[in-house]
Amino acid sequence: MLGGIGAEYFDVVIVGAGLSGIGAARHLQDKCPDRSYVILEGRESMGGTWDLFRYPGIRSDSDMYTLGYNFKPWKEGKAIADGPSILNYIRETASEAGVDRNIRYRHMVSAARWSSKDAT
Numbered sequence: 001m002l003g004g005i006g007a008e009y010f011d012v013v014i015v016g017a018g019l020s021g022i023g024a025a026r027h028l029q030d031k032c033p034d035r036s037y038v039i040l041e042g043r044e045s046m047g048g049t050w051d052l053f054r055y056p057g058i059r060s061d062s063d064m065y066t067l068g069y070n071f072k073p074w075k076e077g078k079a080i081a082d083g084p085s086i087l088n089y090i091r092e093t094a095s096e097a098g099v100d101r102n103i104r105y106r107h108m109v110s111a112a113r114w115s116s117k118d119a120t
Contacts, residue, residue, distance in 0.1 A: 010036045013112075017041035017103050018048020022090055023069050025099040030071070039099070042108035046094060050087040058083035069093060 014021045017039050028037055045051050059082045068074035072093050076085055094100040
């Protein structure tokens with residue numbers, strides 16, 4: 001559930017629209033297509049680390065063949081990729097899968113509570 005008055009309900013809430021959040025959403029769509037979900041991103045754009053840090057020379061410290069998505073293998077020539085290439089990969093993945101339509105930007109998560117009674 002999001003908010004108080006006029007609350008919205010989702011089966012799954014994913015926090016963050018970075019590499020992991022976009023991947024989780026894509027897997028959720030594939031494995032549990034009957035579940036509703038939303039991605040809450042505190043910033044104004046997707047990409048997480050790869051959007052936030054843009055200093056010259058930023059790159060992955062892990063090879064993208066391992067770090068990348070199994071459903072969308074990394075096909076670039078450089079396994080240790082630069083930040084802009086990784087950001088493009090995340091954005092392309094989100095767009096192709098339609099995941100980008102489920103992102104709520106400028107939605108900072110400040111608290112979460114589980115209710116065993118309500119199973120929510």
